[in-house]
Amino acid sequence: MDINKKVLLLALAKKKEDESFKDILLMLENSHLFTLKEGKRLLKELKQEQYVNDESLTFKGFALAKDIEEEFKL
Numbered sequence: 001m002d003i004n005k006k007v008l009l010l011a012l013a014k015k016k017e018d019e020s021f022k023d024i025l026l027m028l029e030n031s032h033l034f035t036l037k038e039g040k041r042l043l044k045e046l047k048q049e050q051y052v053n054d055e056s057l058t059f060k061g062f063a064l065a066k067d068i069e070e071e072f073k074l
Contacts, residue, residue: 004034005042006068012046013057013065021052 011024025039034042046052051061 002042004038005046006071007033008039008042009046009051009057009061009065010068010072012052013062013069 008024008028011028012021015021015024021043025036025043028034028039029036033039043052046061047054050058051064052058057065
């Protein structure tokens with residue numbers, strides 16, 4: 001999996017209740033990780049891969065985000 005997609009999935013897993021997916025995309029764009037267009041494309045891919053639904057991460061998405069978090073801790 002692409003590093004940008006991993007960071008996006010982890011950020012979505014760590015988002016606060018009052019934040020939307022768009023807020024996360026804008027935050028990552030402001031940190032110059034990727035453009036908003038690229039972020040939307042990655043989010044769409046995550047939805048197609050069933051890691052994310054319209055409102056939140058799926059169980060599969062949370063499991064992968066946990067693995068990604070452990071990977072980044074190393």
